[in-house]
């Protein structure tokens with residue numbers, strides 16, 4: 001098979017807060033069992049983002065656990081105490097840590113503070129626009145299983161210009177994609193650039209590799225991906241010492257033949 005595979009779906013809504021949509025469409029709603037079951041029957045969902053205040057009875061949290069789905073907190077302005085409770089009850093991680101969540105203030109640590117204090121895993125978008133490098137270092141110290149996500153949009157790799165983003169229009173300029181009011185609307189980041197950015201802010205290359213592959217694979221329970229060893233799936237990229245792309249290997253074969 002000479003192409004990438006989609007391993008599952010991340011359901012990043014609608015069980016989020018209407019007050020912290022970011023660029024999500026205004027269709028946030030509370031968790032209800034029938035609708036959640038319908039969504040789960042439509043696609044192989046592996047990860048769900050939810051706002052704790054949308055799941056007061058822990059319905060989503062429990063259903064996720066029963067179905068082997070990672071339940072992540074995100075898109076919420078909730079108080080630290082609310083998020084802490086849900087992390088203690090088994091929430092798996094945090095969605096694009098720092099973005100679209102209540103920030104860490106020293107007297108009101110918010111969802112970001114709860115994730116830093118209690119989450120074993122969290123996503124981060126290391127395009128160096130979504131999160132300041134200093135905040136990435138804070139997260140690296142606090143969250144053992146911090147891993148990169150791209151949050152990439154359809155504008156990734158495309159020329160500057162306007163792009164539909166759900167029901168709204170976003171403008172790409174350089175590496176940023178924004179709504180007219182300046183809100184970041186996903187990213188234009190590739191995982192290769194995420195890796196380079198980790199190295200640029202001071203991570204050892206081996207550590208950057210772990211944060212871009214192994215940790216995410218472990219988090220999803222995929223022992224045959226995200227590592228180079230006998231029996232694992234050989235989907236690899238080959239880089240030069242300057243970190244330019246030399247080759248892409250899918251299932252052990254170069255895509256260049």
Ligand SMILES: CC(=O)N[C@@H]1[C@@H](O)[C@H](O)[C@@H](COP(=O)(O)O)O[C@@H]1O
Nearest residue numbers: 021022023024099100101184185186
């Ligand atoms: C797909 C998605 O939801 N992506 C979010 C976006 O919604 C949010 O607006 C942005 C900035 O968030 P911030 O303004 O809180 O830093 O981060 C991510 O790009």
